[in-house]
Amino acid sequence: xxxxxxxxxxxxxxxxxxxxxxxxxxxxxxxxxxxxxxxxxxxxxxxxxxxxxxxxxxxxxxxxxxxxxxxxxxxxxxxxxxxxxxxxxxxxxxxxxxxxxxxxxxxxxxxxxxxxxxxxxxxxxxxxxxxxxxxxxxxxxxxxxxxxxxxxxxxxxxxxxxxxxxxxxxxxxxxxxxxxxxxxxxxxxxxxxxxxxxxxxxxxxxxxxxxxxxxxxxxxxxxxxxxxxxxxxxxxxxxxxxxxxxxxxxxxxxxxxxxxxxxxxxxxxxxxxxxxxxxxxxxxxxxxxxxxxxxxxxxxxxxxxxxxxxxxxxxxxxxxxxxxxxxx
Numbered sequence: 661x662x663x664x665x666x667x668x669x670x671x672x673x674x675x676x677x678x679x680x681x682x683x684x685x686x687x688x689x690x691x692x693x694x695x696x697x698x699x700x701x702x703x704x705x706x707x708x709x710x711x712x713x714x715x716x717x718x719x720x721x722x723x724x725x726x727x728x729x730x731x732x733x734x735x736x737x738x739x740x741x742x743x744x745x746x747x748x749x750x751x752x753x754x755x756x757x758x759x760x761x762x763x764x765x766x767x768x769x770x771x772x773x774x775x776x777x778x779x780x781x782x783x784x785x786x787x788x789x790x791x792x793x794x795x796x797x798x799x800x801x802x803x804x805x806x807x808x809x810x811x812x813x814x815x816x817x818x819x820x821x822x823x824x825x826x827x828x829x830x831x832x833x834x835x836x837x838x839x840x841x842x843x844x845x846x847x848x849x850x851x852x853x854x855x856x857x858x859x860x861x862x863x864x865x866x867x868x869x870x871x872x873x874x875x876x877x878x879x880x881x882x883x884x885x886x887x888x889x890x891x892x893x894x895x896x897x898x899x900x901x902x903x904x905x906x907x908x909x910x911x912x913x914x915x916x917x918x919x920x921x922x923x924x925x926x927x928x929x930x931x932x933x934x935x936x937x938x939x940x941x942x943x944x945x946x947x948x949x950x951x952x953x954x955x956x957x958x959x960x961x962x963x964x965x966x967x968x969x970x971x972x973x974x975x976x977x978x979x980x981x982x983x984x985x986x987x988x
Contacts, residue, residue: 710743751925757907764967789858804850822921849879
């Protein structure tokens with residue numbers, strides 16, 4: 661494995677109940693980095709148009725986090741905060757099972773996204789929404805949760821399912837999915853994970869909320885509890901769910917619901933098979949982050965054990981490790 665830059669570390673930023681603005685206050689340059697990534701990837705025109713559409717949908721849906729996103733946008737003073745907070749174009753690989761040490765349940769996870777710079781700019785915040793503190797693997801200005809570890813409670817991660825295949829055109833399918841989204845008033849998956857981390861005191865509460873809460877579009881959730889036998893993958897449609905018990909793995913294709921869809925990312929079947937093979941015996945380092953789990957869009961890798969309160973994070977870019985390893 662290539663050596664990571666010694667001078668690029670992942671900070672632990674204490675924000676308590678201060679929300680995303682507290683992170684911006686603690687590291688103001690980080691928000692500019694996030695918005696610059698979005699501008700380079702989408703373009704300034706798309707960010708401006710996307711912001712207007714996203715702002716309207718959040719208002720129409722009475723989204724509980726729209727005020728926080730508006731506050732981030734006001735602090736940024738440039739377009740991008742609304743669109744980037746509703747972006748859901750990443751691919752991921754995750755596995756959950758009993759920790760090889762015999763203590764608790766362990767979650768392994770990578771997040772893939774083509775935004776260049778996400779690996780260099782990832783941070784860990786320690787925050788508390790009321791149910792207890794949790795560590796959020798995140799970026800400045802991002803209001804939802806994609807990966808988190810709540811000591812003594814659970815660890816969670818979000819993957820994206822395949823795009824539904826309804827027409828011969830990928831772009832037409834994308835437009836149909838987005839039209840359905842804008843007509844739906846459920847929570848975005850990343851906002852559901854934020855609610856789970858903020859309000860659920862136990863693994864069972866988190867599992868119930870992930871299964872039952874209406875969504876505005878599908879999502880895959882990995883949940884790892886404090887006990888060795890507490891773990892599952894929840895495959896979600898907007899209004900129904902299928903649950904696979906641990907030990908199990910997930911990438912970006914349906915397993916339990918067996919629905920057709922366009923592949924997401926590189927070699928979803930291969931990534932999931934590799935995670936199945938290594939999940940239960942991998943060491944607590946990132947030697948397991950290798951092709952096909954590792955690919956040119958891999959940006960973050962995580963190892964989390966809520967029973968032990970341990971979290972390891974490494975940032976990646978297309979040319980290899982982008983940070984040293986963060987350990988809590």
